[in-house]
Amino acid sequence: MVKEIADDLFGKLPNEIICKIISFLPSESALETSLISSMWRGLWNTTLVQRVPTDAAAADAVSEFLSHLDQHDPLGHPRKLQLHFGKRSDLLLATVAANNKLHLEFSTENQEIPRHFxxxxxxxHQRVQTLISHQPSPSTFFVKILYLKSVSSFxxxxxxxxIPIFExxxxxxxxxxxxxxxxxxxxxxxxxxxxxxxxxxxKSLHLKTSKLRxxxxxxxxxxxxxxxxFNLADAMLDFRQGPIHSGFKxxxxxxxxxxIKNAQVLTLSKWTFQDDPKGDCMSRTARS
Structure with a gap:
């Protein structure tokens, strides 16, 4: 009974006070508070909704959104941005997660089939000033992990x-x-x-980066x-669906x-090294 009363008293605190208390916790412990109850989860799921007219303005909006994040005050600003942009009512959901991670997921209300691109x-990692028209104040949050999901021609x-934001x-x-x-x-x-x-x-992937692990x-x-x-520590190749076109040599x-030849840990799907009676590239991979 005493515990229930204590919980009720704590639950009646204003959200601003609860957020301030969370800011004193270590990052991992702070994130775990989202599991306490639906009220606490709601504090982490607060979403900022914006509308901008162009794709370039979308870049400015994301830059501004990130500039207000503070590693030491995780709930001082919404962790999610729902951004409507462009003439087609494209939608971007930006979500900040632990360990300097940013998820960017796209969708569109337009039923037109996306074009190839x-x-x-x-x-x-050098910010190009001409690409970002608005330079927000420095932030303590730096994106080190970026997930790009469902990006289409739109x-x-x-x-x-x-891209220049992610230095x-x-x-x-x-x-x-x-x-x-x-x-x-x-x-x-x-x-x-x-x-x-x-x-x-x-159909084609060109990599010009020298230090991949x-x-x-x-x-x-x-x-x-x-x-x-590369001297990869980890490589995983899953080509079990086969080549993208039939003329692959x-x-x-x-x-x-x-x-992948120097990879410390290498994971291959079965198709990648199975024998091919036509002498395709996968039987060569097995011999190599």
């Missing part, structure tokens, strides 16, 4: 405009990007981990071109072999 991501320009990016994960046919990633040595999952239209891929096997050989897989 190519993507050139230059992660040079959202790729917005993401390209945002300290170390881990990039690209997931379920419909219509993405070619992907070029150029990065400084800061990028250490790259994962690409279920981008089913991807982890590379994980799941989907159809595209043409892969790497400009550096054994030599097309050679750049990937050079990339």
């Amino acid at each position: 190519g993507w050139n991501l230059k992660l040079n 959202g790729n320009e917005a993401i390209s405009s945002m 300290f990016l170390e881990n990039l994960k690209i997931i379920e990007c419909e219509g993405l046919q070619s992907l070029h990633i150029e990065s400084s040595p800061r990028l250490l981990s790259l994962a690409i999952f279920d981008c089913q239209d991807l 982890s590379f994980r891929y799941r989907g159809f096997l595209p043409q892969i071109w790497t400009e550096h050989h 054994s030599t097309d897989f050679d750049p990937m072999l050079l990339t």
Whole structure:
């Protein structure tokens, strides 16, 4: 009974006071408070809703959103941004998670089928002033882990405009990007981990980053071109769906072999090394 009264008294505190109390906790303990009750969970799920007219303005809005986050005061500002942008009513949900992680997930109210597109991501970790028109005040929150989900031809320009924001990016994960046919990633040595999952239209992948320690891929096997050989700590290749096109030759897989040959931990799907009576690239992989 005494405990119930104490809980009731604590639960009656204003949200501002509860958020201030949480700010004194270590980050992991602070995050665990979201499991206490629906009220506490609501504090973490507060969402800022904005509308902007263009893709470029979307980049400004995300930059402004991140600038207000404080590592030492996790609930001092909403952790989620629901951003409506562009003429097609595109929707971006930005969610900040633990360990300097940012999830960016796109959707659109337009029923038009996304077009095929190519993507050139230059992660040079030097903010290009001309791309971001509004420079917010410095923040204690720096994005080190970035998840990009469901980026299509309707959202790729917005993401390209945002890339200069992520100066300290170390881990990039690209997931379920419909219509993405070619992907070029150029990065400084800061990028250490790259994962690409279920981008089913991807035909070519060009990597120009020198210090990757982890590379994980799941989907159809595209043409892969790497400009550096890595000493990977971890590699995972899941090409069980086969090549993206029927004209794939054994030599097309050679750049990937050079990339994974020194991996400390290597995970391959069965299809990648099974025998192929036609002499396709996978039987070559097995011999290598």
